[in-house]
Amino acid sequence: MGHAIPETWVEKLFVKMDTIYGAPFADMWRAADADEMKSTWRQGLSAANLTDEGLRRGVAALFRTKRPPNLPEFIELCSPTPAMYRQSPLALTDEQRTPPEQAREQLAKVHDLATDTLHQHSGENGVEWAYRIIRRYRNGEHITIHQLQLANEAIAAFNVTHGKNENNHVREPGSDDE
Numbered sequence: 103m104g105h106a107i108p109e110t111w112v113e114k115l116f117v118k119m120d121t122i123y124g125a126p127f128a129d130m131w132r133a134a135d136a137d138e139m140k141s142t143w144r145q146g147l148s149a150a151n152l153t154d155e156g157l158r159r160g161v162a163a164l165f166r167t168k169r170p171p172n173l174p175e176f177i178e179l180c181s182p183t184p185a186m187y188r189q190s191p192l193a194l195t196d197e198q199r200t201p202p203e204q205a206r207e208q209l210a211k212v213h214d215l216a217t218d219t220l221h222q223h224s225g226e227n228g229v230e231w232a233y234r235i236i237r238r239y240r241n242g243e244h245i246t247i248h249q250l251q252l253a254n255e256a257i258a259a260f261n262v263t264h265g266k267n268e269n270n271h272v273r274e275p276g277s278d279d280e
Contacts, residue, residue: 107147111157112140118161119170127170146173156180228264232256 119127131139147157160180164171171179200208232253239245 105148105151107144107152107157109140109144112144112147115143115161116140119164122164123170130170130172143173143176146177150177150180152177152180156182229256229260232260 152160157180159182160176163179167179235245235249235253236257239250
């Protein structure tokens with residue numbers, strides 16, 4: 103048998119259910135001997151090894167339950183929500199902290215990677231990467247439709263300000279300013 107549930111606790115539980123449910127609760131137990139019923143509930147709650155937290159969870163669940171529960175239903179209300187239905191904490195609220203020295207190392211790596219990428223593509227005219235994607239596609243490499251669409255949109259946007267106009271003239275930014 104689990105830890106003993108005090109008689110006063112069962113009394114308070116029944117008063118709470120009577121207050122919440124009123125006549126439906128009284129009708130549910132009309133034919134039962136009140137003392138025997140409370141004794142059975144006390145034994146059942148003790149046998150279920152419910153913790154104080156579980157019992158509080160069950161009482162809180164009464165406010166969301168439309169009809170008064172019987173003993174097995176109340177014990178089920180006291181059970182924690184299965185893990186697959188629990189709301190997971192958001193990753194952004196994770197309380198784990200990165201030590202400052204490790205954070206500095208990671209930021210330095212990100213900085214080095216960004217600098218290397220910038221130097222690799224510093225000679226490009228702004229959309230050379232998009233032309234490379236289109237060349238790879240034309241050469242039969244697997245390119246996703248999203249990559250191809252993004253490359254075409256980048257080239258079109260670049261041509262509006264830096265490329266050729268409809269007369270096939272290369273334009274300089276600001277050359278058509280009046």
